[in-house]
Amino acid sequence: MTATDLAASEQIAMRDLLGAVNNDLDTPLGPEWERAAWAVPRHRFLPERIYLGDDLEPCTRAEAPETWLRAAYANDSVVTQINDGQDPGDGERWASSAASAPGIVFRMLHMLDLADGHRVLEIGTGTGWNAGLLAHRLGPENVTTVEVDPVLAAEADARLRKLSLEPTVSAGDGALGHTSTQPFDRVEATCSVRSVPQAWVRQTRPGGVILTPWETPWLCYGLLRLKVGVHGDASGRFSPHSAFMLMRNQRTDLRIYRDVVRDDHQPEESRTTLSPWTVTGDDLAAQFAIGLQLRDVWRTWHDDPDVDGVASRLWVATTDAASWAAVDWDGHSDDRFTVWQYGPRRLWNEVEAAHDWWTHAGRPAPDRFGLTTLPDRGEWVWLDKPDQPLPTTG
Template sequence: MTRPRHEEQAALRGLLRSVTGELGHEIPDEWVEALAAVPRHRFVPDLIWVGEDNEPLNRADDPAGWLSAAYANAPVVTQVNDGAEPVDGEVWPSSSASMPSVVVRMLQDLDVHEGMKVLEIGSGTGWNAGLLAHRLGDTRVTTIEVDAQVATAARTALARSGLHPEVVCADGGAGWPPGRPFDRIISTCAVNRVPTAWLDQMRPGGVLLTPWDNPWIGWGTLRLTVRDGRAEGWFLPYGAFMLMRGHRSGLRIFRDVVRDEHVPDESVTELDPWTVAGQDDDAQFAIGSRLGDVWHARQHDPDVDGVAVRLWLATTDASSWAAVDWDGSEDTKRFTVWQYGPRRLWEEVKEAHRWWEEHGRPGAERFGLTMTAGRQWVWLDGPANPVVLRR
């Protein structure tokens, strides 16, 4: 056995231990077998981006570092800026190899069985499709990727591993009509609205699994079961994925929302902005679900006296905005608020936070979604309790 092969096997064993620890239980045997037969490193390109600053890492320059990244229980950025050259040095992730423990968790929740047909939305590196193809067979798996270069790389990586599921370069939001009906649909990109095409292409009793994104936070995984022309199910409290390209808004605060001629109203709040836009994913998920069409962004050191961080809020139609200022002190009790437009967004945020507390601070697992051909809505504890504040 050569040393590189030994290193790869050691890295795989380490990954399996890490995933098991993250899941809190043993990985099912069928997925352990798939993970061993479809090694992750074969699907990670030679050039990746690592760290919070998305620094490039080339396999030829640092093979040990590259292998470590390939087998870490963490996402790996495999493309930036949709494959285009960065403008003014701005680098942002546009495709990745998902976190292995999340991959395994999603495959478990997908609950596939022999003979099922699966449609995957978002091929990425091809690794997830490879795991499914190993489990079900090539002819039972179709994977769709909107980016032609990414699709080609995924097809090549799959073939190199002896796997040949159907790889289609197309907009996954339209599903894949030639292959319907599917028993399972799994998306590896987040959506803020479930495409009705997916519902139309599923077999009765089928399961649809997709990461979720509301404008306030991209977090949570939605698991729907299809019956009688509708889909219904619950959110699962894990998963943060890149948004499907067709669902991106591309809004920027200073380019699209705030104008020099805007004269905002000033007020003061005692609600800490980081209570609603901080580290509490459950709070953010609930508030985002309640608001429906409000997003936020942070601005550090906004060049305003006495302000360390400014929290910006805006509607997805860019008609209203708000800003909340924090002076950087841990004991700050009052925060300055600026609001502009027909809606008082900070007042809506306060109402949404109050609603969340009054309902026992529910986590994502208490929320669900129902969709029909013409409507879909998020609810709390049951379909009769829709949560959106505005209609």
């Protein structure tokens, strides 16, 4: 492919991408962001090696330029780092950094409701593309971005400089925010959190906005937009959309047979009519509500376990590995399942209660939920308004 052909392909790919993004958004992409997209092309921020598919197969620009370019301009996320930058060899590969899907990138930029002169703190520099879009819109002097991985921070800084965009790029723990002496008008995270760091609230001016992807151990889903008050408080609502990688200092690395279940555990047996697929399937609103109530509970599926009479098993466990439950499907019955529970908590009972609460509350969607955080009371999740907190367990 000649340089002329490549340039033409990039132009076509950009137009197609902007069309796909506009189809994703509730309102058309603002002209300021369309100008930024052309001035800060996404492909200039992807590394030479990316990882594609469920198996995270490497794809290099030199060896497969057309495949690489398609990935660069697809309205989808692109994995840009695996295993925190360490060579996995023949071991398991897992994504540790990615370029977010352009549709969600521009949705979040729209949700920030930016104005000229706003100072923005970005948490999670990644490739640097989002920081570049912000710097084009607001001016580099108004953008600060923090990346926990020093290698990624240095690479992003170099890419931004090549386009004469030079926001402040810092390597450090994003949960601590930044050491700037002036408060920010906006804080935007490009990694999900399970709890809002108080440093972000302290470093945002009253009336300012914090926007972050959200995750519970049950489900990675949703955006949280908070408005900061005058007393160190912040409150706001969730919205659907997004699935981002979790902030590194909030990760939990747990596996059922390695960390939770032991040979000497003697679980209690019972039955349930609540299908495990009802609380783990396509109904993201149900999963979201369960995750908000069971903030320390995670789950994983085990298909075709080596157990007589069990076709599939759902495992549920606490993040401290103290309690667990298993729900077995025999491959035939769709209205009765065997339950095994161990530990001080009866986790499947809690799941049933959480789902029952959500059902009786009218099956609320994510945008009916919100979160408030106060410096002296911590944070709590609510339905419709802050004085209606959710029932919680644990």
